[in-house]
C-alpha cells in the first residue's frame with residue numbers, strides 16, 4: 001500500500017489531520033504508536049546487531065511515546081537498553097503516558113546521559129511536533145553524541161529538523177537512519193534536513209492510504225509519476241518540425257558558450273530543431289562551434305519580429321550569457337506569448353522591471369518557466385526570499401503565484417512550483433551538478449520539452465529529473481559538456 005504514497009509529501013500539519021481522521025475512523029491511536037515503536041526497534045536490531053547498548057532518548061510528546069515502545073521491545077528481545085528523558089515522565093499525556101507506564105525500564109534525566117563506546121542512540125526527542133528551537137538540555141546531549149561519534153537512529157525526524165521546512169531549529173542530531181511513518185515530510189527532502197536524516201525508511205503503521213492521500217495536498221517528490229503522462233513516446237510518423245523548433249538566444253562575441261550549451265542540451269533532449277540566435281559580432285565564433293544546431297543572425301527586435309512570423313519556432317531559451325539590460329527585456333517580452341525559459345541574465349534584467357514581465361506572463365497565454373538559483377531568486381523576489389517563516393517550497397509557490405510563471409528554484413533540493421500551488425521537490429540530483437554551465441544545460445532541456453508541447457509545469461519538472469539522472473550517469477568528473485552527452489531518454 002505504501003506504493004500509493006511513494007511520491008506523496010505530507011506536511012506536519014497534514015499529518016496531524018491524518019492522525020485525527022484515523023482516530024475518527026475508529027483506528028486506535030495507541031496501536032499506531034506501537035507499530036511505530038516496533039518498526040524503530042526492528043530497524044535498530046537490523047542495522048546495529050553489534051550494539052553493546054541501545055540508548056533511547058525520549059521527549060515530551062508522542063515522538064517520545066514511540067521511543068518508550070521501542071525501548072520496551074528492545075529490552076524484551078534481550079538487548080541492553082537505557083532510557084533518558086527530556087522533561088518529567090509524569091508530565092506525559094495520552095498515548096505517550098501509556099507507552100511510558102508500560103515500559104519496564106527506569107528513566108533517567110537526559111542530562112545524565114554520557115555516551116559510551118558501543119552505544120547506539122535512538123532519538124525520540126521531537127518529531128513532527130517540534131514547534132520552536134530545541135531546548136538547552138538537548139544541545140549538550142547532541143554535542144556529546146556527535147563528539148562521541150555515536151550512531152543515531154531518528155524516530156520520524158532527527159530532533160531539531162523542522163518537518164515543514166527542513167531547517168535546523170537551533171541544532172539537530174545527524175542520523176545514520178531515520179524511520180518515518182506512512183509518507184515522507186518536506187523536511188526529509190529539503191536541505192539541510194535531508195542530509196541530517198541519513199538513510200530514510202518509510203514504514204506503514206497501518207493508516208489506510210486513502211486517509212493519507214485524501215488529506216495530502218498537491219506536493220510530490222519529483223519522479224516520472226508527476227509528469228510521465230505528458231512524456232509520450234515518439235510517433236513513428238513524426239518529423240523534425242513536429243518535435244518542435246527551439247530558439248536559443250546567444251550573447252555577444254565574448255559570452256557565447258552558455259547559450260551553445262543550452263542549444264546542444266535542447267537538441268539532445270529531443271527538440272526536433274534548434275537554432276542559435278546570434279548578434280552579428282558573435283556569428284563567426286558561434287559558427288565555428290556548431291554542427292547540428294543551426295545559426296541565425298538577429299540584431300534587434302525588428303529582426304526578431306520577422307523571424308517570429310515563422311510560427312513553427314515555438315519555444316525559446318533566453319538568459320544564459322545573454323547580458324543584462326534592455327535588449328534582454330525587449331526580447332523576453334516578445335517571446336512570452338509562445339513558450340519561454342527565462343534563465344540567468346534574462347531574469348536579472350527584470351530586477352527593477354518585474355511588474356511588466358509578470359503582467360505579460362499573466363495575460364499573454366504563453367508558457368513561461370523561470371529557473372532561478374538562490375541569488376537570482378533573491379534578486380527577482382526579494383520580499384519572498386527574506387521571509388524566514390517560509391520553506392523553500394512555500395517560497396517557490398509564492399513566487400509562482402506572483403509571477404504567473406512556473407518557477408524552478410534550483411539547488412541540491414530544486415523545487416518546481418506552478419502558479420496553482422502545485423509543486424514537486426527534486427531528489428535525484430548529485431552534488432557534482434554544481435559545475436559551471438550545468439544550469440545552462442537545464443534551461444536547454446526545459447526548452448526542448450516546451451518545444452515538444454509539454455505544459456510548462458511538466459516540462460520543467462521532467463527537465464529537472466532528466467538533468468539529475470544525467471548528472472548521475474556522467475559521474476563525479478562531469479563537465480557541462482559530458483552532462484549533455486548523458487541526458488537519458490524521457491522514460
Ligand SMILES: NC(=O)C1=CN([C@@H]2O[C@H](COP(=O)(O)OP(=O)(O)OC[C@H]3O[C@@H](n4cnc5c(N)ncnc54)[C@H](O)[C@@H]3O)[C@@H](O)[C@H]2O)[C@@H](O)CC1
Pocket residue numbers: 015018019032033036059060061062063064065066125126127128129130131132133134135155156157181205
Ligand atoms: N503521525 C502519526 O500517525 C503518528 C505519529 N507518531 C509520533 O508522534 C510524533 C508527533 O507527536 P507530537 O505531536 O506529540 O509531537 P512531538 O513528540 O514531536 O513533540 C511535541 C511536544 O513537544 C513540545 N515542544 C515542541 N517543540 C519544543 C521545543 N523546542 N522545546 C520544548 N518542547 C517542545 C510540544 O509542545 C509538545 O508537547 C511523530 O513525530 C511520531 O513520532 C506515532 O506515535 C505514530 C502515529
Ligand SMILES: Nc1ncnc2c1ncn2[C@@H]1O[C@H](COP(=O)(O)OP(=O)(O)O)[C@@H](O)[C@H]1O
Pocket residue numbers: 373410411412413414429430431432433434435436437438439440441442467
Ligand atoms: N549541491 C548540489 N546538488 C545537486 N544539484 C546541484 C547542487 N548545486 C547545484 N546543483 C544544480 O546544478 C545546476 C546549477 O545551475 P546554476 O546555479 O544556474 O549554475 P550555472 O550558471 O553555473 O550553470 C542547477 O540545476 C542546480 O539545481
Ligand SMILES: [K+]
Pocket residue numbers: 063123124125126127154155156157158159
Ligand atoms: K526524533
